[in-house]
Amino acid sequence: MNIRKAVTNDFPQILDLIKELAEFENASHKVTNTVAQMIKERDSFWVFVAENEHNEIVGIALCYEAYSTWVGKYLFLEDLIVNEKYRGKGMGSLLIREVFKMAKERKYKRVRWQVLNWNSKAIEFYEKLGASIDREWYNCDFDEEKINSLGY
Numbered sequence: 001m002n003i004r005k006a007v008t009n010d011f012p013q014i015l016d017l018i019k020e021l022a023e024f025e026n027a028s029h030k031v032t033n034t035v036a037q038m039i040k041e042r043d044s045f046w047v048f049v050a051e052n053e054h055n056e057i058v059g060i061a062l063c064y065e066a067y068s069t070w071v072g073k074y075l076f077l078e079d080l081i082v083n084e085k086y087r088g089k090g091m092g093s094l095l096i097r098e099v100f101k102m103a104k105e106r107k108y109k110r111v112r113w114q115v116l117n118w119n120s121k122a123i124e125f126y127e128k129l130g131a132s133i134d135r136e137w138y139n140c141d142f143d144e145e146k147i148n149s150l151g152y
Contacts, residue, residue, distance in 0.1 A: 006047035013057040048098045058083040061095040077113035
């Protein structure tokens with residue numbers, strides 16, 4: 001296994017993994033991102049990729065910088081995805097280790113991410129890492145259509 005930072009040529013395989021995750025979460029219809037959009041917005045995020053022995057991308061950790069009024073700058077881990085065939089082989093641990101190393105190097109105050117309340121395997125993995133899982137907060141979203149309909 002090889003873990004490295006993604007390059008633009010990796011975006012098609014990365015988007016395939018994102019779509020695989022959306023399917024797992026029964027939300028395939030919500031993925032509107034494209035490779036072209038990712039290329040255009042590439043300065044907004046970082047991706048670590050995990051490659052198998054055939055140099056195929058079989059896992060990703062996609063993150064971006066965020067800011068908390070309580071603690072300052074932090075790293076948000078948007079997605080940690082490992083192809084189903086490669087789960088349980090340590091790839092998720094290797095990917096998240098890279099995220100934590102980057103957070104330490106850049107002096108981020110925390111790393112934050114979300115997990116679905118029914119994804120017990122992921123919750124178990126994160127708890128083994130030592131993550132605190134907050135079960136109080138709800139996500140609030142306004143999609144692009146709603147934003148544009150506000151009339152502001």
